[in-house]
Amino acid sequence: MVGCGKIGPRHAEQMARLGSITAVCDTDRKKARALAGQYNTLAYNSLDELLLRENNNIDVISICTPNYLHAPHTIQSLRNGLNVLCEKPMSITVEEGNNMLAVAEASNRRLFIVKQNRLNPPVKLVKKLLDEGKLGKVHAFQVNCFWNRSRSYYIDSPWKGRKAMDGGILLTQFSHFVDLLVWFLGEATCVRAMQSNFLLGDTIEMEDTGFAVLRLKSGATGTFNYTVTSFGKNMEGSITLFGEKGTVKIGGQYLNTLEYFNVEGESIPVLENSKIANDYGFYQGSMSNHDIMYDNVAKALNNTSHSIVEGMEALKCIRMIEQINLAAEQ
Numbered sequence: 001m002v003g004c005g006k007i008g009p010r011h012a013e014q015m016a017r018l019g020s021i022t023a024v025c026d027t028d029r030k031k032a033r034a035l036a037g038q039y040n041t042l043a044y045n046s047l048d049e050l051l052l053r054e055n056n057n058i059d060v061i062s063i064c065t066p067n068y069l070h071a072p073h074t075i076q077s078l079r080n081g082l083n084v085l086c087e088k089p090m091s092i093t094v095e096e097g098n099n100m101l102a103v104a105e106a107s108n109r110r111l112f113i114v115k116q117n118r119l120n121p122p123v124k125l126v127k128k129l130l131d132e133g134k135l136g137k138v139h140a141f142q143v144n145c146f147w148n149r150s151r152s153y154y155i156d157s158p159w160k161g162r163k164a165m166d167g168g169i170l171l172t173q174f175s176h177f178v179d180l181l182v183w184f185l186g187e188a189t190c191v192r193a194m195q196s197n198f199l200l201g202d203t204i205e206m207e208d209t210g211f212a213v214l215r216l217k218s219g220a221t222g223t224f225n226y227t228v229t230s231f232g233k234n235m236e237g238s239i240t241l242f243g244e245k246g247t248v249k250i251g252g253q254y255l256n257t258l259e260y261f262n263v264e265g266e267s268i269p270v271l272e273n274s275k276i277a278n279d280y281g282f283y284q285g286s287m288s289n290h291d292i293m294y295d296n297v298a299k300a301l302n303n304t305s306h307s308i309v310e311g312m313e314a315l316k317c318i319r320m321i322e323q324i325n326l327a328a329e330q
Contacts, residue, residue, distance in 0.1 A: 001015065004159060024043055078109050121252065138244075143181055148235075163206055169226065179316075189317055246266070
């Protein structure tokens with residue numbers, strides 16, 4: 001595993017559950033040694049050294065480093081003949097993502113991307129309804145992402161809020177919502193967008209709030225509203241679909257609840273409980289489904305037909321984010 005920061009320990013827990021952790025790596029020696037000590041494994045402070053010494057002992061390498069390092073760390077690992085599991089976002093740009101895919105193909109190795117929100121019970125329900133045609137043609141949608149990220153969140157991590165390293169809140173905070181919109185209704189054919197920095201202009205280099213109007217390949221049109229300025233705490237993360245035969249809203253703070261369900265001929269379903277959100281201290285992130293995700297990685301390595309999000313699918317999300325950012329600049 002490369003990157004022993006906030007999400008790293010969650011990956012390490014699942015690695016240890018399913019197999020053995022060959023080594024961990026972080027430029028912060030203290031973090032690397034602490035995590036290595038917890039799992040009685042080796043600690044390295046550079047990916048170069050880890051690959052030089054441990055390459056033959058690795059089946060999968062997990063990339064849990066800051067956004068701007070996902071592409072170079074993934075490419076280096078693939079070139080060394082390793083399968084890769086990369087945290088979201090896959091990359092900061094579409095060009096980087098295409099380079100990752102090209103190297104994966106040339107190396108004949110698998111590139112898995114973390115998209116654990118696809119595993120939330122309400123999300124799986126909506127996807128099933130769509131696949132079975134039970135909503136009819138979906139003509140409209142609304143996505144609302146109203147979260148809070150304070151100045152201290154950015155100040156405490158030198159790469160966050162830096163355009164070249166972070167990429168913006170659509171990548172860092174809301175890429176899961178973009179991914180689900182594409183998964184549900186297809187990629188964008190027309191985009192209009194606006195972005196502003198209302199509260200964090202003295203702290204970050206990008207927007208803290210944005211609005212996009214999208215037409216998707218399915219024909220559905222709708223809005224994507226997002227901000228990290230919700231006062232004091234995360235407020236909502238929701239996706240609402242309006243179809244010929246039904247209206248459904250999944251929401252809560254982390255797409256973990258079924259908030260509205262009115263579908264022709266269907267009773268309100270009883271869903272399994274969603275897992276808790278990833279807890280990072282003074283804020284929470286998306287749902288913690290990393291156990292299921294790692295189970296799927298293990299199955300996919302043993303069965304190439306097992307369904308799991310890989311690079312080509314994940315790049316669709318990066319493409320839509322790039323379209324929104326470019327539209328906002330016009």
